Amino acid sequence: MSEKTNKLIEKENSKGFFGKLRNYFSIMVKKPQFSTTAITVPAAVINGKAKVVKLPSDLELLWKWWLTEASDDAETLKNRTDRYDDLSYMYYNNTVMSMATELYADETVQADSQSQVLQITAKKTKVKKYIEDFFDKIGITQPMLKATAFDLALYADHFWVNTSNQKEGITEIIPLDVYTVKDRIEFNALEATKRMDKKQRLYTQLINKHDKLQKLAKVLNDTKTDYASYFRKYLFGFQMEKDIFLPPWNISHFRRFSSQSEFYPFGRPLFINCISPFRQLQTSKNLVAMARVAKFPKEHFEVEVSDRMTEVEKWNATNQAREEYDNLGTDQTGKEEFGVGGKIWTPKGLLDYKLIENRMKVEDINDLEMLRDDMILGTRVPKGYLIVDRASFGTSGQALLQQFKPFGRAVFSLQSCILNELINLVKLQFVMTDDYEVDEPFEISMNFPVIEESSDRLRVKSDTLRLANDIITNLQNALGLGRGEAIPPEVVKDVFSKISFIDVEDIEDWIDAIKPEEDVEIKESIKKKIKNRLTEELIKEIEFKTKKDNRMFEGVSSGRHFCNSFKVDKMQKTILDLFKNDSGKLKG
Structure with a gap:
């Protein structure tokens, strides 16, 4: 395919709704040379624009092998x-195992909790409402999260x-x-190397330290090759059935x-x-059952023989008996049922009868x-919590x-998996609709x-006390309060009750106890300063800024597991960079 045709395709890649999504997931469409069919290829940011990644020569070989390799997918x-x-x-x-699995599902969503499973916090109130409405619209409910x-x-x-x-x-x-x-169609050079070595049985031979240092010197002098490409991942989409493929979004x-x-x-x-202990347990149960069958009660008959008989004659007499x-008739050998007052008739000295029982x-x-x-x-659940008749653990x-x-x-x-994917889902919604910037701060807990x-x-x-104190300090600076001017007690109560572990009633009692007598003029001066400045959005903005400064991206606060949109790994950051143009705005 000509270079001119590829440039036209590359230009179309960044246009429109689907072009925007391709940029977001760091992929593009390109027609290989001498081919009439376009394929999906990795993309990267070059001068602020999304272009096809130029892989190093050894990575290019791995990429071509990965494209042609197919049988390992069936094995995988x-x-x-x-x-x-x-x-x-x-x-x-x-x-x-069934009880342990359902216990994890229930505890992850806190099935018996009276509060909402998901709680949204955002710098802007309208963003919070937008995300809540979005979750309601697409049908995220407690049963769905429990199934997840x-x-x-x-x-x-x-x-x-x-x-x-x-x-x-x-x-x-x-x-x-x-x-x-x-299948999840994802290219990673390091994983491709492992799979190729496993399939072709090509193992690296031992080399001496001198050769190792030579190879290392070559790498150090190579300023053009991006060796981080060996570890970068490119997600192209998913395969449902043989001919059903879906893009990553x-x-x-x-x-x-x-x-x-x-x-x-x-x-x-x-x-x-x-899995391994379960298999051993199931096999052992079957063997024990077989052993018990082998030990079921058996009847032992000893035949009376003469001492003058030889060993062979004794065995022949036993078999004949x-x-x-x-061959005895049923009238003579009817089964004697055991019971109260039952009658048992046996000839004396003819045979000795014993019953061998399971012991x-x-x-x-x-x-x-x-x-x-x-x-x-292996379940990480205490035995006494799963088998209550053998032992006890904690409080049910x-x-x-x-x-x-x-x-x-x-x-x-498990909660981290759910929260991080929900954050990615919200960001994807921002990308599709252009309603908000993709880096708009919000938090899901x-x-x-x-x-x-x-x-x-x-x-x-x-840490929660320090975070609450930092928020109060930043609020004072944002409102322009001078020396001797303090944040109103109501705001302090609100911040400490939401951020810290202290009970709301205790906070109110302590603040009321230490609240000083205020000068009327100073009080009026503070009121004028905060009248038009102190809003809910300002408090949330300061809260998110303080969390970001303290690198509190994920954790537990006030009995909730939170995860905010500041938490972006390198792969996600590359995707977001691809989505921006030179001015920092999202591509349309």
């Missing part, structure tokens, strides 16, 4: 579906299909079964622990370490208990994440009622 899909099958079988065939948490807990993946149009942006979300998505992919996962580009299951006993001890199944304990340990009426820190940390990771008085918790409390 098979491994992923096998993993999902194992997890599903474990959930449906073990009550402990369930899939994340069991499979580590969950998918939404985003229905959108150019006017309203995203209008509806449809949850997908994890088996529906066949039509799928929201919730993933747990995906940055350093052996299951890249999919999530790492929370119960991955439970067995045959004659089996299995409790210690005989200790190996099953050990395997089950090993499986329960209190959230488990308040009582057991490993479980609380696992719930925190979920209930996370952790109560502990450890050193970590005390440090968190100290």
